[in-house]
Amino acid sequence: MDPFTLEPIGALSGHDDRVWNVAWSPQGDMLASCSGDKTVRIWSRRQPRPSEQWYCSAILDQCHTRTIRSVAWSPTGRALATASFDATVAVWELSSGVWEQVAELEGHENEVKCVAWNPDGRLIATCGRDRSVWIWESMPGREFECVDVKQGHSQDVKAVTWHPSGELLVSAGYDDTIKLWTYDGDEWGCAQTLGGTGTGHESTVWDVCWDPVSRARLASCSDDLTLRLWESRAAPTSTPASAPAGAAAAGFVPSRPDLRCAVTLSGHHRRTVFSLDWAPTGLIATGDGDDSILAEEEASGLLTQPGGQWGCWARVAKAHGADVNCVRWNPAEPRLLASCSDDGLIRLWWLR
């Protein structure tokens, strides 16, 4: 029996097409979702707490002309950025209860596949099919200016994410690699590439996420059916199960990354792993093309497994009626998970 269970606590319907991506607001009180139906929906929690009833409080439409692939909240939770196959990125702000589009970021040649706000909200990173990563700076008057375009990937870039320090940007994609970008005071440069024959993923990397506790380990998931965990070369090679979570942080400097693949988790997924999210509880949730949601964790004090083995501790087969495209833990309720799927639904899960 699994030591943990993901209990279904709700399904949110409304989108007319597959739901590609979900994002919790930083306060955890709102969830944004985006879809092939060219809309973004904002879901809010019914009051009073501790209700877990969520309802659609806003629909953002009439902006993008094609699929909206990715949605990201600004760190304040007052703005949203959306990336679309129509080659544009839109920025939205909530003013007196109404979401308004306040900026449009144009520059990508074609489909934009991911958007991410940096931790201080000053920069936005985007990536797409044109193989590039763009960095945009917020200017006075709600303008955004492209400050850098990085061409390191040889194929489609699927995902971008910032290190919590803001000093490091990660991109990953169809060329099976993960690239780490740092700022030298003038421009962003590729500090390290994770991958290449025999040293990394063997197919498209779909999603990447930092360990929110140590902030020193990166997790990635791929079409090669594996999860990989990357940590500093300076970190101790085998972390004892009793060691504090911060042990992995030893030697990691975000501005000078030196990651290596420390763990490869295979055998848990039967089809492409599209999404992962690492909770402060230590659990990594994953969603895959086999309609499943899994939760993986390094054996800790809770689970006495020798040698700090990683394992799959909860599995929901048929979590959705089709591919699971995205899984995200709520930042305020670390046991609340949202998932979305090609079946057009968003589901909420409670970890027990």
Added chain:
Amino acid sequence: MDELINPNPVVHERRATQRHNKPVHKQTSGSSLGSGDREPIDALEIFEHIRDINDPEHPYTLEQLNVVSEDMIDVDDARGRVSVQFTPTVAHCSMATLIGLSLRVKLWRSLPPRFKVDIKLSPGSHSSEAAVNKQLSDKERVAAALENPNLLAMVNKCLAGPAGAGAGASVAP
């Protein structure tokens, strides 16, 4: 007019298929699962869905050009898995992605959503086999391609039915 990639394809006759297995199938499913159950989907049924797709280049169907055949289809009905391998008429065929896309769209429109469909080139049949297979299995690229009106029109032309196939034979060079 562009030059044809394969100016002289070998054309095969449309085969008469018979459901030899069908009565047997019915009996087994009837006895083990009860009469109220639906009939399992098999390779022949998948073949029926895709045999009359038009080749993007020639006025023949994929069956007539031996691009698809029943024995290159695998179905696991219980697990909801369908795998189709196809063989372009020439190994450098630049239409391979379009053919694969047409197969994917046809099966997506024909099958219940519980089926996971994998479309691949038959091993050794194409000079860029790995690249084409990777593209066809990337759902995001497929979704983006199908939002491209020109590409969708080409796919729909392939799926428009065998109307052009019989009549087109006389127009063929």
